[in-house]
Amino acid sequence: MSSKNYEYNKAVKIDTIKELMDLAEKEDGDKIAFEYRNEKDKSKIEAITYKEFQYDTYYLGTALLQLGINKNHIAVIGENSYKWLTVYLTVLKSDSVLVPIDRELPEKDIINILKSSDSEVLFYAGKYEKYIEKFKKELPNIKYFIGFDRNENLENVLSYKKIMDLGKERYEAGDKSYASIEHKDTNILKLLVYTSGTTGDPKGVMLTEHNLVSCVYYGLQVAEIKTKCLSVLPYHHTYEAVAGILVALHKHATICINDSLKNVLKNLQLYKPDYIYLVPAFTEVFYKNIWGTAKKEGKEAGLKFLIKLSNVLRKMGIDLRGKLFKSIHSAFGGNLKEIICGGAPIRPEIGKFFNDIGVMLLNGYGITECSPLVSVNRPKFNDSSTVGVILPCCEVKIENPNDEGDGEIWVKGDIVMMGYYKDKERTDKVLKDGWFNTEDYGKVNEKGQLVINGRKKNVIVLTNGKNVYPEEIENYILRIPYVEETIVKSVKNDIGQEVALCAEVYLNSDKVKELEIENVEEQLKKDISKETKELASYKHITKIEIRKTEFIKTTTKKIKR
Numbered sequence: 001m002s003s004k005n006y007e008y009n010k011a012v013k014i015d016t017i018k019e020l021m022d023l024a025e026k027e028d029g030d031k032i033a034f035e036y037r038n039e040k041d042k043s044k045i046e047a048i049t050y051k052e053f054q055y056d057t058y059y060l061g062t063a064l065l066q067l068g069i070n071k072n073h074i075a076v077i078g079e080n081s082y083k084w085l086t087v088y089l090t091v092l093k094s095d096s097v098l099v100p101i102d103r104e105l106p107e108k109d110i111i112n113i114l115k116s117s118d119s120e121v122l123f124y125a126g127k128y129e130k131y132i133e134k135f136k137k138e139l140p141n142i143k144y145f146i147g148f149d150r151n152e153n154l155e156n157v158l159s160y161k162k163i164m165d166l167g168k169e170r171y172e173a174g175d176k177s178y179a180s181i182e183h184k185d186t187n188i189l190k191l192l193v194y195t196s197g198t199t200g201d202p203k204g205v206m207l208t209e210h211n212l213v214s215c216v217y218y219g220l221q222v223a224e225i226k227t228k229c230l231s232v233l234p235y236h237h238t239y240e241a242v243a244g245i246l247v248a249l250h251k252h253a254t255i256c257i258n259d260s261l262k263n264v265l266k267n268l269q270l271y272k273p274d275y276i277y278l279v280p281a282f283t284e285v286f287y288k289n290i291w292g293t294a295k296k297e298g299k300e301a302g303l304k305f306l307i308k309l310s311n312v313l314r315k316m317g318i319d320l321r322g323k324l325f326k327s328i329h330s331a332f333g334g335n336l337k338e339i340i341c342g343g344a345p346i347r348p349e350i351g352k353f354f355n356d357i358g359v360m361l362l363n364g365y366g367i368t369e370c371s372p373l374v375s376v377n378r379p380k381f382n383d384s385s386t387v388g389v390i391l392p393c394c395e396v397k398i399e400n401p402n403d404e405g406d407g408e409i410w411v412k413g414d415i416v417m418m419g420y421y422k423d424k425e426r427t428d429k430v431l432k433d434g435w436f437n438t439e440d441y442g443k444v445n446e447k448g449q450l451v452i453n454g455r456k457k458n459v460i461v462l463t464n465g466k467n468v469y470p471e472e473i474e475n476y477i478l479r480i481p482y483v484e485e486t487i488v489k490s491v492k493n494d495i496g497q498e499v500a501l502c503a504e505v506y507l508n509s510d511k512v513k514e515l516e517i518e519n520v521e522e523q524l525k526k527d528i529s530k531e532t533k534e535l536a537s538y539k540h541i542t543k544i545e546i547r548k549t550e551f552i553k554t555t556t557k558k559i560k561r
Helices: 017-028 050-066 082-093 107-116 126-138 160-172 209-222 238-251 261-271 280-296 300-315 326-331 348-357 424-430 470-477 509-514 520-531
Strands: 032-037 045-049 073-077 097-101 119-124 144-147 157-159 189-195 203-208 228-231 254-257 275-278 338-341 360-366 373-376 394-399 407-413 435-444 450-455 483-492 498-507 543-547
Touching: 017 050, 017 082, 017 209, 017 238, 032 050, 032 082, 045 050, 050 082, 050 160, 073 082, 073 107, 082 097, 082 119, 082 238, 097 107, 107 119, 107 126, 119 126, 126 144, 144 160, 157 160, 189 209, 189 238, 203 209, 209 238, 209 373, 228 238, 228 261, 238 254, 238 275, 238 360, 261 326, 275 280, 280 300, 280 338, 280 348, 280 509, 300 348, 348 360, 373 394, 394 435, 424 435, 450 470, 470 483, 470 498, 470 520, 498 509, 498 520, 520 543
Parallel strands: 032 254, 073 097, 073 119, 097 189, 119 144, 144 157, 228 254, 228 275, 275 338, 338 360, 498 543
Antiparallel strands: 032 045, 189 203, 360 373, 394 407, 407 435, 435 450, 483 498
């Protein structure tokens, strides 16, 4: 592994999403763009070429123009699907604005976002059919509700299939009104994403087409994605929608659509991808399961020995990881070479483990307001204690650093949003002269890699004046094999001062039984003390709370604090 950054990759420059799609069709029209399970027969795999996908967007776009939908805000909600993606790319290539909505939101929040975003069209999955009558009453500005699973049209509630049939008929009759759209101004609103992160009220992040293509172009200069991915994370989230889907389309990769989070391992074996985008929660589970299985089968010592042996051989130029760790590779489909992880920093030992066994784990950093990618590790310059090198189109500065160099991370560049939709007060708070305040704390190390320590809102300021980043301590506690989830919070005195630290944890009950732990609380105290002993004394845990239920999380598996 190189100790310094190296030359950027060559990537094809594009200015619009239409250029991206046209290039993919021209160069690889017959290549498989998407694979996914048939809706009715899950044992059957559907395959869509780049040319077929391009034409599906022509048909849908032509139909929308026929309905008078032009320069409107178009919302979409539902589980990951090929139909969702046809709406996504169709709208990005049109003169309208896409509003992706979190499929896990309660009904009232969906209504609030549809109102706030000024949406006039809603594409929806079958599970939302029961809400449509209420939506019609409460959302008079919505002209059309288009159901992915509907078979018939009824007033302004339409069938996706019939819409596609209409568009195909019009397109084949010579209507090229949609296909001929060209975007000269790429600095106007194109994607309106509502996010609250893990705290606070939803904010409408305004992203332009220039933001999106900049993430794709400059992202590919630093990232080296493979040829076939399993698409797992929710499409309403920019990490998957932009850094995942759009980057893969520009790379002309094959995207395999994961049908359920419960089926990730099963689908890895089915599709046999060579790369995957994940959040740290997934890698944490994979890591613990691998070591848990090894221990259960009496192979823990053998696995540790093989890792040491492999690392010695690699220093001699001999790489046998594919053979030495074949059983682990088989569990991931046998072809997985790369995991690109984002959403939060990972524990360095997890990154090292996957790299040791021959699956390159590259951690990056992004935030929706930055389209979302800011930095990412590179295969030959990979340090899992960092979130990698900053994109060539970005500048990063650290404001108000402390003695260790940690401060607020501000970002400037082509990927920074326009602002928050209809919210000048919030926009002015975080955008200053083109600089965006991420409200994350961190620093840039001597090698130019970005290091993230935690969220500004989460920082605990103790009475001794010390700042504590709870995420740092949580990563130590997560080393304990039977700890499933945890957050570190403050213990306050009678006048509200933060005087000590408490760990609230959710345990894996099966693992507790397997390890034959009788006094769980006592054992947990000992294990937390052991894992955090190398930390400064003011970072030590003095109180423990054991939860009976999982923490409430976002759809990207971040705990809502």
